[in-house]
Amino acid sequence: MSNTAHSVNSGTGEQGHGDGRYSVLVVGGGQAGLSISYYLKQAGVDHLVLEKQTLTHTWRTQRWDAFCLVTPNWQCGLPGYPYAGDDPHGFMKKDEIVAYLDGFIAMVDAPVLEHTQVSRVKRRDDGIYAVTTSQGDFTADQVVVASGGYHTPIVPRMAERLPAQIVQMQSSEYRNPQALPEGAVLVVGSGQSGAQIAEDLHLAGRKVVLAVGEAPRCARFYRGRDVVDWLADMQYYDMPVEKHPLREGVRDNTNHYVTGRDGGRDIDLRRFAAEGMELYGRLEDLRDGVLHFAPNLAANLDDADDTYNRINASIDGFISKNAIDAPPGDVYAPVWQPAHERTTLALADSGIAAIVWCIGFTPDFSWIDAPVFNGRGYPAHTRGITPVEGLYFVGLPWLHTWGSGRFSGIARDADHVVQAILAKQRERAAACASMAA
Structure with missing residues (x-):
């Protein structure tokens, strides 16, 4: 698009009454x-x-x-x-x-x-x-x-206390792994942007530390079709907010993480962890050069998987009720489990050179x-x-x-x-x- 302002067209329905x-x-x-x-x-x-x-x-x-x-x-x-x-x-x-x-x-x-x-x-x-x-x-x-x-991008006040040499950016500013300095990257937040940016960095061979939040996830494909296709047939996308189980509370929900990259696939943070990505719970504070995380990584991963399996189970029910011929279903089984909850990470020992804040907007x-x-x-x-x-x-x-x-x-x-x-x-x-x- 041009960097000059568009002029007001003069077609039907576009002219004002004059005087602005x-x-x-x-x-x-x-x-x-x-x-x-x-x-x-x-x-x-x-x-x-x-x-x-x-x-x-x-x-x-x-x-x-x-x-x-x-x-x-x-x-x-x-x-x-x-x-x-x-x-x-x-x-x-x-x-x-x-x-x-x-x-x-x-x-x-x-x-x-x-x-x-x-x-x-x-x-x-x-x-x-x-x-x-x-x-x-x-x-x-x-x-x-x-x-x-x-x-307004959400960046916590703790960001002010980070060492000046650590590059910080919000998800809207991230472009590609090559634009970040060499070293590990801390991605804070695991909603759609956080999970996909973490994947982008991981696929590029970067060391990623991911602070996992409470975002749910869903399958990309299930029983022979895109999950979106199934949910459309189930009229989920026609459900008005007042009929949603959460009512207006659904507006506060974090979007499910999944990707359309390379033709579409699941985003499985457990698989990333098995491949070397470092997972922690929710980032809570920075004190004396040490990052502090909530001990909720296992719970967050389990909750995301529960949502994943629950959506698939609802599709199973729809298929059964309507006698639809479809490949058999299954239940996701975790491919990785955290050995224990790690709640601290010393910045000096982490190798973190950049942080991408992916915790939303207000x-x-x-x-x-x-x-x-x-x-x-x-x-x-x-x-x-x-x-x-x-x-x-x-x-x-x-x-x-x-x-x-x-x-x-x-x-x-x-x-x-x-x-x-x-x-x-x-x-x-x-x-x-x-x-x-």
Whole structure:
């Protein structure tokens, strides 16, 4: 993408009312914001997308070189732009993902201002939203926040006490093993990013020390098919958040670790350990040059395997109930067990030259002046519709279903939010007509 801001197009549904006023302002130019624009253009609603950097920049700038999708390509179903390649059950690599998104950007042709940071959104007493940005002030009848939920990297304060010669980076900054100094690498966190980065380093022959967290895992393939295919048939991806056993608590869950690398496979941390990767429990502190870990490695590995086997057992039940002809199932048996819980590691003896922090992000919606946030800064909403009239969210994990923060479910969410926007427009138009009469 160009480093210059896109100009606002002049097609149907894109021109504002003048003086910086639009019917809808969309904050964020990732797949969520572009999906909202797609449906607004279809409905002929004037709007503008405001993007802090460049369209879909996260996919271009915050992914490592060997990154690939962990869900099969057929799940890429952005609105009006389903995957059309010749490998629906494969996993697009980084460059292929960017090419897919470039095609979506060209198809949507959204009215957008790039390099435009929004610093404040506030609903005035007259019901109009005032939006302050680095490129001036705008107003809108309604606002859609499509900036995602992963804003501020989590790095613990203990990082400040690490020796200056140890290179530190967050998962969004990691690119490849060659970019790190020679020596061992400590990867902190075993969610999707942590497990895959640890694998990337391990496959490159680097010495890896992995602080294992509570992330679950799942199989890549089971009983002759991708597990995602089975779960789709079981309608798991259509389950709304209110019907999930954890209800809204599922939004706090760490994603299951698995990979689409080399055609897709399990990530088995026990196998990595048998091959030389050093596993510890959760990293808790650094004191006097010694890293301290929780004595929970065995429990974390066991819990991840229990989830793995539980998902497979649910597939077994589905196959049996529907009399499906499929290869026989099995139960995962651990290929490695920790001899004991190691809770300390002296940095001076470890050979660690770099640390990659893979413990997630926190949301930052401090620029939104609206009474919709809970104590953790997460917005209250129902399918993206907040209690504050005219304010919406889209693109958040489990906004409605598992696919809400992914390519697979964003179209359904965006369409629902735009339908709510249109209903509010009709309501206001009717009110104005009644007053005029």
